[in-house]
Amino acid sequence: MSTQIVILAAGMGSRLGRSLPKPLTELSDGRTIMGQQFDNVAHAFGRNASVTIVVGYKLEHIIEAFPQASFVYNEEYDQTNTSKSLLRALQASPAGGVLWMNGDVVFDPRILDRAVALIARDQSFVTVNTSKVSDEEVKYTTSAEGYIKELSKTVKGGLGEAVGINYISSRDKGILMRHLAQVGDQDYFERGLELAIEKDRILVEPMDVSDLYAIEIDFAEDLERANLFV
Template sequence: MILAAGVGSRLGKPHPKPLTPIAGEHTIMDLQLRHLSDRFDSDLISIVVGFKKEMIMEAHPGVSYIYNDEFGDTNTSKSLQRALRLTGKDPVLWLNGDVVFDPSVLEILQPYIDRDQSFVAVNTESVSDEEVKYTLDDRGFINEISKQVVGGLGEAVGINFVGSSDKPFLAARLEDCEPQDYFERGIELSITRDRRKFRAVDISAARCMEVDFPTDLAQAETTFADLS
């Protein structure tokens, strides 16, 4: 599942952020779909759309779509809530529509998917106030996860998985989220209130970054130039 309903105002492009070229003529979403379809059945890939949805749907007609008609008034918690509601009991791997990553990231994550273990992909680099940070409990599971975390151990990079046993709890907590909450709020609520366990999976050894600002885009264009 790719969450791609947002306006992407911080990047300042006239089109949906996932359609931003990142490696030659390839867009962020081109690379995402290439990597996902190389590893998973492409019939299982869906995209949550909102802002200028027709542009994304015309660029990628071979996948299914979920429409967040309230994209202007809601954040990723509500896009993910819709996605979980429409995918039954199956576990879900989801990522933000602005994440650029090496296919080796999925190799690192695959064993946890195979075990149906809920996780948050993280790195251990220094992070700014704008990024989603995390802390861990004494067993290596996520304890706190938000932009407001103090003393964060690194960044949650925007690639996540909810196992089948945890999915109903996460879906319920996303329902509890405020419209402008990020989906990480739902994860945090399911941890604190329902005692769900989300493993922190360190993908620092592979290239992975979110493109939020023009400076991020410039960095990504250099970092991922070889993927063109």
């Protein structure tokens, strides 16, 4: 079964202050953020990898830029957060696990190389960076067995930050969908994962990529930093 890949790109991305959807922001090498993501996906999974993009804000620009993708529409993109965008994508997906990423992450292609082994085992995981912990980012803690325990921006004593590239296994997908449906409209998808871990004891591994770059583009300074790597 081929790997199913979802990119969450429905939001308005207003903090970056661009007129187009944030994933279409151009990098210093001429590619867009999402263009770099597609190249990374092709590097790890081949040019024919199945990619679904969740669209909303100015969706026609993303559809025009990536006609090879499939699309899921979050018509409430201006009223909901990533929990509801991910839910729509999972509901539309066929049987099997799903790899998903935020549409504003510029990252080292070797991250997906590292993910391939976990996906082959159908093991749910969250990609993490242990080298820094800031208030603005989603943080995590682990259980005694080494699996993800807490996952949110409000975690105290976080071990590192979640990068925004994750995988839900075929056996855990239905559980995650149930919790994504129950969380608030403004919740991030991490809240659904956190509840699935707490209530249903799903096992989610932290995949450490601290030695590789992964930068979520929220502000102009994030873009400047990402351009040092591409």
